Amino acid sequence: MAGRAEWNANEMSLEIFPEKLPAIQVVRLKGRLDSAGAPRLSEALETLEKAGETRIVLECSELRYISSVGLSVFIGSGKSLGAAGGALAFAGLTPHVRSMFEMVGFIGLFPVYVTVDEAIASA
Amino acid sequence: MNAPRELALEVACDLAQLGAVSERLDAFWVAHGVSDEAQADLNIAVEEIVSNVMRHGETREPIRLRVAVDAEEVRVEVEDRGREFNPLTHPEPDPHTPLAARRPGGLGIFMVVKLMDRTSYERRDGANCFRMVRRRQRA
Numbered sequence: 001m002a003g004r005a006e007w008n009a010n011e012m013s014l015e016i017f018p019e020k021l022p023a024i025q026v027v028r029l030k031g032r033l034d035s036a037g038a039p040r041l042s043e044a045l046e047t048l049e050k051a052g053e054t055r056i057v058l059e060c061s062e063l064r065y066i067s068s069v070g071l072s073v074f075i076g077s078g079k080s081l082g083a084a085g086g087a088l089a090f091a092g093l094t095p096h097v098r099s100m101f102e103m104v105g106f107i108g109l110f111p112v113y114v115t116v117d118e119a120i121a122s123a
Numbered sequence: 124m125n126a127p128r129e130l131a132l133e134v135a136c137d138l139a140q141l142g143a144v145s146e147r148l149d150a151f152w153v154a155h156g157v158s159d160e161a162q163a164d165l166n167i168a169v170e171e172i173v174s175n176v177m178r179h180g181e182t183r184e185p186i187r188l189r190v191a192v193d194a195e196e197v198r199v200e201v202e203d204r205g206r207e208f209n210p211l212t213h214p215e216p217d218p219h220t221p222l223a224a225r226r227p228g229g230l231g232i233f234m235v236v237k238l239m240d241r242t243s244y245e246r247r248d249g250a251n252c253f254r255m256v257r258r259r260q261r262a
Binding site: 013032034035036065066067068069071072073075076078079082083096100103104105109110 | 141142145163166167170177178216217218219220221222223225226227228230231233234237
């Protein structure tokens with residue numbers, strides 16, 4: 001817990017790492033998905049969708065904070081990908097992010113996997 | 124425990140400030156031994172209320188944030204001089220709505236009410252004053 005007071009500027013923001021795998025498009029998220037970071041994620045997901053990626057897995061094991069604006073990005077992207085015949089899925093939810101998903105009724109709304117490998121196996 | 128039991132911040136109306144606010148709050152939570160779970164709940168609730176003012180409050184005036192802690196609970200007050208808005212009259216989203224019928228947005232206030240133990244709103248001297256309380260330990 002002592003380390004929590006020593007966060008640096010990079011850890012305060014959202015990092016987005018798209019990673020193309022043979023069967024699936026993975027995007028690794030790291031840091032804070034808050035009102036400041038959400039527009040960048042929205043843009044990144046739109047860019048991938050325009051490039052023809054309709055099955056996207058967000059890997060969230062290093063996403064340590066999410067607010068409602070981040071959850072709203074998931075709704076917008078999930079609807080859009082669903083309409084295109086694909087889906088937005090999640091892997092590696094931390095207990096904190098999972099509890100937010102449960103609170104707003106996202107479990108059952110999106111495919112949620114323990115790991116990216118599990119997401120690939122069900123692709 | 125000698126750390127001051129209250130923290131007052133003035134936050135510029137800029138979403139880029141949210142990370143810095145969170146950092147200041149975290150240092151305060153750690154100084155008072157607030158549990159990780161309560162910290163996470165409080166940080167989200169503060170962001171929801173503060174970012175709402177930044178996005179929809181139609182004001183550039185700084186937002187005042189006051190936080191107080193005692194042995195039982197953490198109290199947060201957010202005061203802004205934006206347009207009059209009572210978040211607690213905002214319609215609640217239905218968490219059972221299927222994805223295709225969902226609309227982005229509207230989750231923030233719902234989350235605040237769920238995460239906090241008490242919330243209240245008052246319009247006072249031309250300012251919105253939103254208060255929330257989170258017990259330090261839940262049974």
